[in-house]
Amino acid sequence: MYSPPTDPQEEQAVRQAFDACCETLGLGRGGEPVWGFHGRTLSGAVNHPEHGMCWLRVVHAPMDKAQGKHWEGNAFASVLFDGRVQKPRLYETIEFLRDSRAFQGELGAFITEPVCSKEPVLREVLELPDSWWDSLRADIATVAGTKTAREAVRQEWVDRCVPQFLGIEPPQITEWETAHGDLHPANLTVGTPWLLDWEGFGVAPVGYDPAMLLAYSGLVPSIAERVRKEFPILDCPAGRTARIVVATELLQSVSRGDHAELEQSLRAMALQPE
Structure with missing residues (x-):
């Protein structure tokens, strides 16, 4: 989960x-950094001489895997979405190699x-006002209407994994849009x-995106119900396809030891008809 590398x-x-990123960018430490999912990232508050309080995120990978969707995603997202949606601005990115690993430091606005x-x-139940929703x-609508060549989901993966994890025929995706791709409660703040x-x-x-938020809210029925109310697409044919895809993704994660407590609600979410 959110822990150091093993x-x-x-x-x-x-x-x-x-x-090293702090030294190169002239940053002062603002507290003890925290680990991301399975130790893939280390992030923390820092002080920048121009921008003030910022957030530094360091991601790492073997040199031969330091490329592609997740390595480049935040930089591409900053070009498309900074100033258009409620997204922290990305100020600067640096990369360097050490031994057999690549490291990338991303300096962004502090929230x-x-x-x-x-x-x-x-x-836990959250009290979120109508303005939050x-x-x-x-913002989800703005993202959805933004064109990109990046792929978050591929039909080939759906064809292979839906039968494996849900035991049903894979849906053929006919309606596509751009998505944040990881819209869960730890990636949303309580205010804005x-x-x-x-x-x-x-x-x-x-x-x-709504299906992802629904999936991760499955243990809190009142919030799951609110997600469905706010995003009626979830109860349409296209939304059922999205629910199946997201449930399959997270069931694959469950099979690897993550969030086993969600398995029952994920299956119910996927198999419920529109």
């Missing part, structure tokens, strides 16, 4: 990379609002809301 040497290398959940799975719907962590954005089935 290899102590890798953990040390990432911490050193974080320090003071707390996130809706400290982990992707929502476990209005803003989220507007700000939409965080854009590395996975790309073209996906229509309704994909």
